[in-house]
Amino acid sequence: MNKGYVLNGRYEIIGRLGEGGMADVYLAEDLILKRKVAVKLLRLDFRDNPKAKKRFQHEAMAATQLDNPHIVGIYDVDEVEGMQYLVMEFVDGEDLKKYIKDNFPIPYAEVVNIMEQICSAVSEAHRHNIIHRDLKPQNILVDKNGYIKITDFGISRAGTEDTMTQTRSIIGSIHYLSPEQIKGQMATARSDIYSLGIILYEILTGKVPFNGDTAVSIAIKHSQTPMPSVRDFDPRIPQAMENVVLKATAKNPDDRYQTVNEMAADLNTSLDKSRANEPKFTVQPPQNPVDEATRVMPFSPLDDTTASADANPAKREEKPAGTSNDKPKPPKKKRRRRWWIIGGIVGLLLIILAFIMIVSANGKTTVPIVSGTLETEAEAKIKAANLTVGSVKYQSSDKIDRHRVISSSPKEETKVKKGTKVNLVVSSGPRRVRVGNYVGQEYDVVKQKLEDEGFTVHRRNAPSSSFGSGRILQQDFESGKRFNPATKTLTFVVSTGVKRITLKDLTGMTKAQVVSYSNKVEINPTFDYVYSDDQPKGRVVRQSPNANESIQQGSNVAVWISRGPKKDSSDELKSFNVKITIPYLDNSSAASSDSTLNESGISSDAASTDSSSGSNENVVLIYLKDHDHSLSTVYKQMVITKDTQVTLPFKLSGNEVGQYKVVRDGRTIMRDNNVTYDSH
Structure with missing residues (x-):
């Protein structure tokens, strides 16, 4: 197929990608959706071959059943002018x-x-x-x-x-x-x-x-x-x-x-x-190994060579007269009668053997293949094979869809007597695990327990005066619920306790360096921007508290970053403050009631005590957007135990409009998308 050919009025051929045993693959442009695709076209010498056409169609049917990012997608299947083709996802590689x-x-x-x-x-x-x-x-x-x-x-x-x-x-x-x-x-x-x-x-x-x-x-x-x-x-x-x-x-x-x-x-x-x-x-050797390479074939009931020799006296050896074996020959009629009797007995035995085999075969049937089928469909197959449905047990499975058969006993394709009971194991769907209230417990212990169940566990840190370092302050899921561990991620806010650190001199650092240092020593920086002739743009001019001062871990540190030298007074930024009051939410009663759902090894009383004290704190994240800040990053993180007033500093120039939002315990509770100098 030549470059520029438009297949079925839609796919313009760009060039050949490769050749296979039965098909050629081309790179093409989808003229409707404006994207590159791979077109697989059955070769001319196979277009009248029914097996090749069936395999080609089978590939399309098989791939379209599958939905996985690591399987090449099938977009289109069609035939034009006797040419069968598949349109597939193009993988550039x-x-x-x-x-x-x-x-x-x-x-x-x-x-x-x-x-x-x-x-x-x-x-x-x-x-x-x-x-x-x-x-x-x-x-x-x-x-x-x-x-x-x-x-x-x-x-x-x-x-x-x-x-x-x-x-x-x-x-x-x-x-x-x-x-x-x-x-x-x-x-x-x-x-x-x-x-x-x-x-x-x-x-x-x-x-x-x-x-x-x-x-x-x-x-x-x-x-x-x-x-x-x-x-x-x-x-x-x-x-x-x-x-x-x-x-x-x-x-x-x-x-x-x-x-x-x-x-x-x-x-x-x-x-x-x-x-x-x-x-x-x-690999452990089998207990009773069987050599399958050699098979012994059964012998015939009579040896044809011996029989023919005895029946033809001319072919027998002549023995000298007077020997012990020199006996009078029996008459021909007697010999003939003896062979008729032997033949009749053998024939009768063969008839009896065939009858036994037929009766035995008629009394047996084959267990049908039912794995992967719906339970109702499996029961119908079992009954159609002259078998009866035995016990049905349900078992959780991440691989087999709910109500579909996992296995059968006796196993599929085995010969059994008619009327035999076939027991089924049916999928009840993915395993679901009940989670509890873990507030106040040691994070490492809870994490290990939940990961053993199959959950993915994430951690966020926050300072706390109520809980020691490593204890859980909050969880992002409701206790008592059941989740599929294979798909559920559980997130905890964990106390860093209250420690004191000696603050480093941040002057001359970049914002990224300050953030990296803050994460390491667990402090919360807030950034402001000023004009400076001493520090180049993007470098720290000053900080508060000052270098070498002792502060609590989790405390706020104000950092001023240089905008560079001031150039034009006409674009001077206007600075102003917005004061907001963040309402405190008392969760102690809810936490206490949830503590009865605790699934850990600690006692119910201890869980209740820790839960109520841990729930007295709200974790608050503040996002701010002005000339120097983006709403996509956290401006300030804090823990409150009562209604708290916070001053938000804004710097806006020209027609800029500021924004802020407040997130308490994972929920947005305050937002203003139209903050201007004139409105405040």
């Missing part, structure tokens, strides 16, 4: 194969980041019961910011489909295929995990683990040869990281990670110091 070649060796932290993004996309596909089956670096794109996108779901399948074509040929790229795919068995989620292990191996070493002159030789290595050690290639690779490769690429799927999320979680901690002395991962 290169595939992972080339990225490894260009950037090898890749830092271990970046390796973890790349694999986490890949695992996120594969986990989303598995959540929709889609197995990719062809995961390899060539199908993983890396944009210029290091962001990962997975593409090419052309040979993906639903979890219940076969893994072979009608000709029983293997599907997928041989360097990344799992042993069970090579043997022609069904591909599962753990087959994709094997491919992810090979990809991780290649990122760490720059090469694939198995190579050979033919595809057959590579396949044999995948099935029989132990995985080479990445630490033999680079001894600096942590053992914990090598263990991820070894477990993901175990020959037996049961020895691998059961889910992609489990692999990602293990990889995420592989660089932790706590795992520095981890032993090498090894």
Whole structure:
């Protein structure tokens, strides 16, 4: 397709991006939405091939089911003049194969980041019961910011489909295929995990683990040869990281990670110091190993060679007369009758055996595949297979949607007697954990407990005369509520206590340096701006309190920053003050009642006492906008225990309009968007 060609009146071809086995990919401009897209067009020699067209359509159907930032999005699917095409998200970058070649060796932290993004996309596909089956670096794109996108779901399948074509040929790229795919068995989620292990191996070493002159030789290595050690290639690779490769690429799927999320979680901690002395991962040998390579074929009930020799006297050996075996020959009729009797007995035995097998087969059925289906649909499938529904247990799951089946017992695709009870485990949705009132408790203890439950915990600091350092002043969530730990972030305001520090000389510092110093020693700077001939623009002119004075941690420090020398009196700033009174909110009664919901190890009485004292303080954030300040940054932070009057200094020039807002305990309680010199 030539440059400038407009496909279907909308997509103008810019140039060719690449060629595949069945399709070509072009860069195009979407003339309606004004954006660059990738257009995948089925090649001319495959347009009359029904299998190629089906695979092409399957890729579109599979990708459109998935909603993940690390999966290439499908925008449009259509056919024009016999040409089938997909319009996809354009990723400005290169595939992972080339990225490894260009950037090898890749830092271990970046390796973890790349694999986490890949695992996120594969986990989303598995959540929709889609197995990719062809995961390899060539199908993983890396944009210029290091962001990962997975593409090419052309040979993906639903979890219940076969893994072979009608000709029983293997599907997928041989360097990344799992042993069970090579043997022609069904591909599962753990087959994709094997491919992810090979990809991780290649990122760490720059090469694939198995190579050979033919595809057959590579396949044999995948099935029989132990995985080479990445630490033999680079001894600096942590053992914990090598263990991820070894477990993901175990020959037996049961020895691998059961889910992609489990692999990602293990990889995420592989660089932790706590795992520095981890032993090498090894697979435990089976208790009763069975050699599947050799199969013994049953013998026929009669040996044809022996039978024919006995039936034809001309072919038997002649024995000399007078020997012990020289007996009178039985008449031919008797011999013939004997073979008829033997044949009849054998035939009768075969008929009885066939009858037993037919009766046995008619009394058995196969447990249907129900994992991932709705509970009602699973029950219908079980009844249709002449089975009965047994117990139904509900279990929380972050991977399986609510009301969908997680597993069955007996397992799917096993032969059982008709009428057997099939027990189901059904998802009740994501796990939800009840949280309590943690005001007054030690932050580190609460943080550990909540992180053990799976929550993300954030901290903000504030001084307090009521609580010692490290105790919780406030929380941004209501106690007694239940949340999903995987998606909920809990934020606490934590007391820094009251300590005294000796103030440093800030003269000559930049504003960023003052902020950095203030965060380190836990003080709250307020900034003002003045003209100065002594300090260049943006540098501190003076401060209050002065340098070397002793102040409490959490106190306010006034800092004046230079505007540079004064140039023109016509643009002189007008200074004025705005006085506001911040109302105090007494939360003691609410905090005391919430304390009964405490889930910590401390007693209820202690929780109530700490809660009531902690709730007597309001954390206040003041935002101010004038000639020198922006409303997007905090001008002043303070803790109040009563109605408090505050003076806000404004400096405005010309037609400038000032603003301020006051946030108390996370809620905006005061705001003025039209502060002018004349109005005050």
